[in-house]
Amino acid sequence: MRVLFLYPYAVGSVASFVRPANIIKRLLARGVKVTLATVCHLRRASTDINLSLLEFPYLKSVPHVRLFAERGAVLRNTLIVNRLLRSHDIVHLQKCHPIVSIPATIASALSGKPLHYDWDDNETEILRSMISNGVASAGQAREFAFVERRLVRLVDTISVASQRLRSLALQYGASPDALFDAPVGADLSLFAPRRFNREELDSLGVRPPMVLYQGQLEEASFAEAFVECAVRVAEAVPEAQFVVVGGGAKLERLRELAVANRVPVTFTGYISHRMVAEYVSAATVCVATFPDTELVRCKSPLKIAEYLASGGAIVASEVGDVPRMVSGAGILVPPGDIGGLAEGIVLLLRDASLRAKLGALARKRAEQEFNWERTTASILSAYREALEGRGRAQASPSAMSGEARH
8 A cells, every 4th residue: 555645734743743644654664555645844844854853763764755835825726745755645735735635636536546634633622722822813813723624525535633523523414334444542661650760860950750741832722720820839749840741832931930930840842752652651740631622622731642542640631532532541620620620739749659550550541542553544544445445436336337438
């Protein structure tokens, strides 16, 4: 099988490329041939792919084609994708960005090759969350909403990362038979339970007990609640250390919030994914805070899957797919409940046996459900259905009669 994999952003942003990179890795392991096409960000064109090769060296074996982002790019990208499809069996569309989704849809129709859509986030809601800060415009959000609502009726199969996205796909007119469950996963070899000695902890700059929040600190992130609840936890457990792993636009604001609240929080900034795994495994308690919004309800949070795989003692907000992932293997609290978060963290800090019990259940949950092998297997099933569906359509009596008329 030959897959043309379309990704609408630069691959140099490692944090946002984790899902497609892990899917590609496992497709390659199954003998699937992949060509990766990404949007060319001109100011970073020479470094985009090189940055991700440091994190994902197996991408060296993957042919890489650059698409365009400037005015007129949709037409140019359509021509490129249509040409590439001559030597590929199927298109994999990652995210609904019009710069690639419109070319993918047109090229699929022209070539007769099936189109698979991996719907892993509500892109419209992400843009809406950025309007107030000037990062996105209302016009962009409307454009994405128009495409996101219609795309599910134009593709052959859809992998959905969350139950809310499945519900939206059906609401927008997708066929139930076209939907495949593909939640976020973790790399079970990279994120795994382990014990650290004093020297290893010193090299990370941490000491137990350590309470950790992991994730991007971009505009659509929710780390403020972690800093706020750290104030209450520190009052109950003064020896606790707080660490935020990740970087982004909000980093300096979060530093200022920590200083204003007089709580010692260590911020790592952006670090390699391998180093993220080290910090998560070293954590005494892992925290995931979310508000109850449409954006969050659509998420299958990567941090939760990686906490589970690491055997972490988890305290998380009960919203969206989080209960599906954590229930019975961690502590769930109502979204926005800072006091509840703090109580859950303090409970786990004081109860080593409970941490061990929940950590074992968490690892088992990751091994059984939330790992990239399982996610990729589901996506491969979707590819096969798309290919077989196109084959059935071309061999149908109506298709044959159409050929006869010509």
